[in-house]
Amino acid sequence: MSMTAQRPEARSKADGIDYEELIQKDRISGSLYTSEAVYRDELEKIFYGGWVYIGHESEVAKPGQYVRRTIGEVPVLLVRTREGKITVLKNRCTHRGNMLCVQQKGSLKNFTCAYHGWVFGLDGKLLDVPYPGGFRHDPAEYGLKVLPLIDSYRGFVFASFSPDAGSLDDHLGNGKLLIDRALQMSPTQEIKLTAGWVRHKIRGNWKMLPENDTDGYHVNFVHSSFGRVIRSQYDEAALAPEESLKSLTIDWGNGHTELDFSPSYVGEMAWLGLSDSSRYPEYVRAMEEAYGHEKAHEILAKGPPHAVIFPNLFLGEMNIVMFEPLGVNECVQWHTPLLLGGVPDEVNIRILRQSEGALGPSAFLLADDGVISERQQIALRSGDAWLDLSRGEEREEVRADGVRLGHVTDETTNRGFWHQYRKVMTRNAAATR
Amino acid sequence: MQLVTVEEQRRIEAFLYxxxxxxxxxxxxxxENLVDEDMxxxxxxxxxxxxxxxxxxxxxxxxKRLATRIAQLKTGKRHAQLPVSPMRRLVSNIEIEKMAAPKQQGTEEYLVHANFVVYELQVQSTRMLDVWPGGVEYRLRQYPDGEIKMYYKKIMLVEAGEPILTAAFIL
Known part of the structure; x- marks a missing residue:
């Protein structure tokens, strides 16, 4: 293959963009991060055509509570209905297209449009049209658009704009095990996403977020300043010579990828930045009562996952993180601490402070990642780059079930992401919105 | 809360600037030398x-965490501030009250509210001029020898609830 003859930028041919050419076995075209046509296509195929993470049930614990989200570029609402059911609605009046909810979150009895006073129930049904004499339609056809697929796995709510996205179960696959591992950090298997969100804007393409969040190779370089001033679990997990690193990159299939730091953790609660679990005896006791001694200590040693659920959810250890594209050149990384049910307040306060330390615009870690993504975006703008994806392919272990395990510095996770991306992007089915 | 004298006001404004x-x-x-131990x-x-x-x-x-933040900035490896952002900030609308009961006995403590705008040139990557407006609440302590230290700084960004850009500098 000639690497010089032609510019590999994404071309809009009559039959679309040639993703087989742009995503090769061991390299990808930089134009995938910078092409407006690719971005538009991603909105249709990934964000509107497949399953996306919307939110967690604990964010809308009571009937009438809602939170705003943006899926692709479409404003939606995650709502708890009067009957206590979860629904996902477009945040857009069916009359003249006005955005209904302006606040990021709230609690309401109904949705009333400020423009002409149309009233919708929490389930989206049209309840009232002022001055009904001139209204000629069937109200049943003018409810708020409910997303055709809405499902949840253990409180994590996913939805799709396309009725043809298949089952959530199939989409999640091994991702369910990752969610299980996050939940089992609580003795009651409960998490509470009630601490609010910080949103970090990065002038880079959204795909840099899932890629970087499970890239183990960069840690020793991008985060060397962190390593110098803070003693952390990452010292053994990612900041050591190649042969002594025991952490793994894992491709779980379906684009779900993990950086598994746990093989290098020393002692329990390394994932809380501690050398053992003596600081929180009450938490340890609750875990032992819930899971039995052996399993409890296994969980406390292994800790939470550091894993991306394709395409927009990151189980970032004791954080829940969401990716939102803002056009081809900008994105937002949302994060909230993963607070645990059934633990003393001190544990959750530590999780809060750890969250601020790691993630967000001023954090010890993500501030540096953000700037690197922005530099990539500038350097890739010309569209003529190829990005290497080959590292460690020959030393990857492939399990019988297809799961791939790599050295922590290898690009097993990046390959897992791009493999799924190519699969989704080469599907023809257009989303129906 | 009490009003302050013109002299106190000038001393405190000089500290803020x-x-x-x-x-x-x-x-x-x-x-960091302006910061007290209970910051x-x-x-x-x-x-x-x-x-x-x-x-x-x-x-x-x-x-402790603030000390770590500053230590990280001083490593020379803090990419988000490599090179450091050229910045100019304006501090205005300064209102000063004296605390009736200082947290630390034997000192004078002041509660200060102000507005600010930071103009920051994001030279680390995009080279765009970013603007950071907000309100700020300081709590300051003047020791008997006249030295003023800051023990609380709460920065209320206008855009605090919005997606905000990387801000690894001291706000």
């Missing part, structure tokens, strides 16, 4: 009254 200048110039050691450096999200033990903040540094 010095603090702003050290921050603008990324003079980390000089800036709390806090950038809440959109609800400035939210309890930081239940609500995530953009930044919530106690003295």
């Amino acid at each position: 010095k603090e702003a200048r050290f921050a603008d110039q990324s003079r980390y050691e000089d800036w 709390y450096y806090w950038i809440p999200t959109d609800d400035p009254e939210a309890d930081p033990e239940r609500t995530v903040s953009i930044t919530a540094d106690n003295r």
Whole structure:
């Protein structure tokens, strides 16, 4: 293959963009991060055509509570209905297209449009049209658009704009095990996403977020300043010579990828930045009562996952993180601490402070990642780059079930992401919105 | 709460302008020397009254974490501030009250509210001029020898609840 003859930028041919050419076995075209046509296509195929993470049930614990989200570029609402059911609605009046909810979150009895006073129930049904004499339609056809697929796995709510996205179960696959591992950090298997969100804007393409969040190779370089001033679990997990690193990159299939730091953790609660679990005896006791001694200590040693659920959810250890594209050149990384049910307040306060330390615009870690993504975006703008994806392919272990395990510095996770991306992007089915 | 004398006001304003200048110039050691041992450096999200033990903040540094933040900036490897952002900030609308009961006995303590705008050139990557407006609450302590230290700085960004850009500098 000639690497010089032609510019590999994404071309809009009559039959679309040639993703087989742009995503090769061991390299990808930089134009995938910078092409407006690719971005538009991603909105249709990934964000509107497949399953996306919307939110967690604990964010809308009571009937009438809602939170705003943006899926692709479409404003939606995650709502708890009067009957206590979860629904996902477009945040857009069916009359003249006005955005209904302006606040990021709230609690309401109904949705009333400020423009002409149309009233919708929490389930989206049209309840009232002022001055009904001139209204000629069937109200049943003018409810708020409910997303055709809405499902949840253990409180994590996913939805799709396309009725043809298949089952959530199939989409999640091994991702369910990752969610299980996050939940089992609580003795009651409960998490509470009630601490609010910080949103970090990065002038880079959204795909840099899932890629970087499970890239183990960069840690020793991008985060060397962190390593110098803070003693952390990452010292053994990612900041050591190649042969002594025991952490793994894992491709779980379906684009779900993990950086598994746990093989290098020393002692329990390394994932809380501690050398053992003596600081929180009450938490340890609750875990032992819930899971039995052996399993409890296994969980406390292994800790939470550091894993991306394709395409927009990151189980970032004791954080829940969401990716939102803002056009081809900008994105937002949302994060909230993963607070645990059934633990003393001190544990959750530590999780809060750890969250601020790691993630967000001023954090010890993500501030540096953000700037690197922005530099990539500038350097890739010309569209003529190829990005290497080959590292460690020959030393990857492939399990019988297809799961791939790599050295922590290898690009097993990046390959897992791009493999799924190519699969989704080469599907023809257009989303129906 | 009590009003302050003109002389107190001038002393405190001079402190605020010095603090702003050290921050603008990324003079980390000089800036840290203005900070007292019980410092709390806090950038809440959109609800400035939210309890930081239940609500995530953009930044919530106690003295120890603030020291780590500054140490990280001084490593020369903090990519988000490599090179440091050229900045100029304006501090205005300064209102000063004297605390009736100082936290630390034998000192004078002041509660100060102000507005600010930081103009920051993001030279690390995009080279765009970013604007950071907000309100700020300082709590200052004057020791008997006249030295003023800051023990609380709460930065209420206008955009605190919105997606915000990387801000690894001292706000």
